[in-house]
Amino acid sequence: MDILLETRNLNKRFGGIKAVSKMDLILRQGEILGLIGPNGAGKTTFFNLISGFLRPDSGSIYFQGEEITRMKAHEICRKGIARTFQLVKPFGKMTVLKNIQVSALSKSQSLKQAESIALETLDFLNLLQFKEKIAGEMPVGYLKLLEVAKALATQPKLLLLDEPIAGLNPSEVTRFVEVVRKIQNRGVTIFLVEHVMRFIMPICDRLVVMHYGEKIAEGPPAQISKDPTVIQAYLGVSYA
Amino acid sequence: MELMEKRNFNLIYSLIGLAILIAIPIFEPSKYVMHILILVLLNVVLGQSWNLLGGFGGQISFGHAAMYGIGAYTSTLLYLKVGLSPWIGMVLGGLLASLYATILGYITFRLRGPYFALSTLASAEVIRLVAQNWDTFTGGDDGLSIHFEIASRVVEYYIILGVVVGTILVMYAISVSRMGYYLSAMREDEDASRAIGIDVTKLKVLTLAISAFFAGIGGSFFASYQLYFNPHVVMTVHTSMQMIFVSIVGGMGTIVGPVIGALLLVPIAEIFRVISPAANLLIYGLVIVVVMRFMPEGIIGLRKKFLRK
Numbered sequence: 001m002d003i004l005l006e007t008r009n010l011n012k013r014f015g016g017i018k019a020v021s022k023m024d025l026i027l028r029q030g031e032i033l034g035l036i037g038p039n040g041a042g043k044t045t046f047f048n049l050i051s052g053f054l055r056p057d058s059g060s061i062y063f064q065g066e067e068i069t070r071m072k073a074h075e076i077c078r079k080g081i082a083r084t085f086q087l088v089k090p091f092g093k094m095t096v097l098k099n100i101q102v103s104a105l106s107k108s109q110s111l112k113q114a115e116s117i118a119l120e121t122l123d124f125l126n127l128l129q130f131k132e133k134i135a136g137e138m139p140v141g142y143l144k145l146l147e148v149a150k151a152l153a154t155q156p157k158l159l160l161l162d163e164p165i166a167g168l169n170p171s172e173v174t175r176f177v178e179v180v181r182k183i184q185n186r187g188v189t190i191f192l193v194e195h196v197m198r199f200i201m202p203i204c205d206r207l208v209v210m211h212y213g214e215k216i217a218e219g220p221p222a223q224i225s226k227d228p229t230v231i232q233a234y235l236g237v238s239y240a
Numbered sequence: 241m242e243l244m245e246k247r248n249f250n251l252i253y254s255l256i257g258l259a260i261l262i263a264i265p266i267f268e269p270s271k272y273v274m275h276i277l278i279l280v281l282l283n284v285v286l287g288q289s290w291n292l293l294g295g296f297g298g299q300i301s302f303g304h305a306a307m308y309g310i311g312a313y314t315s316t317l318l319y320l321k322v323g324l325s326p327w328i329g330m331v332l333g334g335l336l337a338s339l340y341a342t343i344l345g346y347i348t349f350r351l352r353g354p355y356f357a358l359s360t361l362a363s364a365e366v367i368r369l370v371a372q373n374w375d376t377f378t379g380g381d382d383g384l385s386i387h388f389e390i391a392s393r394v395v396e397y398y399i400i401l402g403v404v405v406g407t408i409l410v411m412y413a414i415s416v417s418r419m420g421y422y423l424s425a426m427r428e429d430e431d432a433s434r435a436i437g438i439d440v441t442k443l444k445v446l447t448l449a450i451s452a453f454f455a456g457i458g459g460s461f462f463a464s465y466q467l468y469f470n471p472h473v474v475m476t477v478h479t480s481m482q483m484i485f486v487s488i489v490g491g492m493g494t495i496v497g498p499v500i501g502a503l504l505l506v507p508i509a510e511i512f513r514v515i516s517p518a519a520n521l522l523i524y525g526l527v528i529v530v531v532m533r534f535m536p537e538g539i540i541g542l543r544k545k546f547l548r549k
Contacts, residue, residue, distance in 0.1 A: 094425075106438065150436060
């Protein structure tokens with residue numbers, strides 16, 4: 001499979017803390033890659049580096065063979081990397097449809113075209129009945145889907161999902177699993193951060209584990225769940 | 241369909257309003273009434289200017305007085321030094337205000353929310369101090385008088401009415417364009433806007449520049465209309481606040497909002513100035529507090545509330 005995204009020796013410090021350290025990562029076209037690790041491991045920082053919300057101190061990022069290390073967030077989005085936020089960021093006072101329409105605009109020729117992309121995206125995610133609802137008045141379960149809808153409307157090749165199911169109930173999680181698979185079937189590569197193992201184990205092709213800013217393990221889910229270093233990172237030495 | 245109907249509806253109201261405004265001078269109202277009307281129209285322009293950045297884009301500025309002042313000084317100095325007609329100088333005043341705003345925008349674009357607001361306030365104060373202290377050029381605290389054969393109050397009325405129409409057309413065009421959508425997104429959430437590919441920096445600078453253009457034109461008009469001004473009249477925080485009040489009282493983020501705000505606030509200010517010269521600012525302030533407390537979305541928000549019921 002082709003390499004879609006690659007990070008080489010990526011580093012980011014906040015004062016004395018190494019938030020992301022020596023991260024090498026390869027993401028292949030079409031796969032679902034999961035990024036896991038204890039709280040504070042640097043997962044979200046790593047996402048912010050890839051999506052251009054933070055600049056790395058050193059190291060480099062390549063997307064489809066092109067270096068994007070110093071690009072700004074909106075440029076990276078236009079290259080084809082879309083992201084969601086852990087804490088949902090809807091355009092609260094706008095309707096659901098407008099939320100997605102404005103998201104589609106940067107890749108559209110006209111408002112009309114953006115609207116048809118938005119309608120198509122809503123249909124794809126089974127959200128059409130909410131299109132006239134004010135986004136800020138939607139329950140959080142739907143706001144999580146709206147985050148995904150906005151990201152998809154930018155027509156990405158790579159979708160970064162930051163804890164997409166945090167705060168969802170079990171039936172919403174089941175629905176989300178279907179959504180992720182549907183997106184993958186569209187040919188979009190998915191890179192996600194998550195804590196809930198029940199969710200992440202079955203859908204990810206590969207997992208990367210971070211601890212104190214470093215990659216400590218990488219491999220198929222079944223192998224990762226037995227990896228002594230990973231168990232030690234999560235549960236402490238005595239369980240390993 | 242609904243949207244089209246609403247648009248036609250608004251268009252009809254706008255045209256009726258415009259027809260009335262065009263017709264008013266025919267009835268030969270007193271000079272004083274014309275003066276109040278001119279002030280109302282000037283405040284519509286200023287309110288629209290502030291509202292583009294603050295209402296549509298969510299970037300609160302406390303420093304629009306600087307752009308207003310730059311407009312006033314530009315057209316007046318061009319007339320005094322090179323004899324350029326202030327009505328042409330008005331456009332240059334707008335452009336120079338835009339230039340100032342562009343520079344300010346590039347310096348302050350990283351700042352968000354209250355920090356951006358404070359930076360606009362601080363820079364406006366700097367500009368005011370320059371105007372106050374550069375005696376040889378700006379006339380310092382004494383200000384500038386302009387001995388300029390004005391046409392008539394009616395002509396001035398039509399000039400500012402023309403500016404109002406132009407301003408509103410530009411605001412409307414922006415609000416239904418890509419830029420209008422981007423502004424709404426930026427107002428709601430800056431990070432989410434960047435994440436969907438909006439160049440927030442460029443958007444802020446562009447918006448600030450357009451907004452400043454109209455504030456500058458307003459300042460030029462004021463100077464050529466009043467024939468005298470000084471930094472304390474055009475460049476204090478009070479001027480900036482006036483623009484904010486016009487927008488907020490009418491309804492932020494709508495085009496009709498600043499129109500209503502100006503129609504209400506300017507006459508109220510004038511009436512209380514006559515009735516109780518001592519307490520007029522107090523009463524003016526009270527009106528604003530009451531509106532903000534009971535109609536957080538301005539007067540236009542009130543209509544929305546009733547429609548929902």
